[in-house]
Amino acid sequence: MDAQIKAMAKFIDASKTDPKEIYKLMIGFIGPRPIGWISTVSSKGKFNLAPFSFFNMLSMNPSLLGFCAGLQRDGSKKDSLRNVEQTKCFVHNVVTKELVDPMNQSSAVYPYGVSEFDEVGLTALKSQIVEAPRVKEAQISVECKLKQIVSFGNKPGNSHLVIGEVLAIHINDHGLLESDFLVDAQKLKLVSRLGKTNYMDMGPVYSMTRPQA
Secondary structure: OOOHHHHHHHOOOHHHHHHHHHHHHHHHHHHHHHOOOEEEOOOOOOEEEEEEEEEEEEOOOOOEEEEEEEOOOOOOOOOHHHHHHHHHHEEEEEEEHHHHHHHHHHHOOOOOOOHHHHHOOOOOOOOOOOOOOOOOOOEEEEEEEEEEEOOOOOOOOOEEEEEEEEEEEOOOOHHHHHOOOOOOOOOOOEEEEOOOEEEOOOOOOOOOOOOOO
């Protein structure tokens, strides 16, 4: 083991460590992380599709989803963030096993205005409420209107937390649903993000009831 790594093995002072190194460390032990596959549209009607592993549910009432869009190395904003700022909406499309290849390809850096839908061979489907399109091939898509954008700085590597309020949910396969608005976890073959270049398929599912105090 490298001497520096061995010295840090028990205690790492984040205030004295490059944020890039803290990032690499944390994505290895915070997970598996859900993938926010975010589709957006610009004010000129150009579609965009990109995956974010800094993504999750944020609130039940109101129903909120959020994803963090980090600034580019030159300090410029990612296409998804620019589009949300312009049209005040986005769609989250659930990533399942059969969509991992186009999802991964959509993470490539295409010029602004180029549609990842076209580049990766997916179908942009008109949403019911928001302007942003949804992925036709996704089993579940969630239409959101912009609630708030929280900036954590304007330098390269800083992030903007994009918070959206859930307006509608599309479920393309009703066989995924059980009674009382419950999704069958065994049938929905979710894919999640790990550290480095690693991903994980849905593993064994087990249940635990919440105990009484």
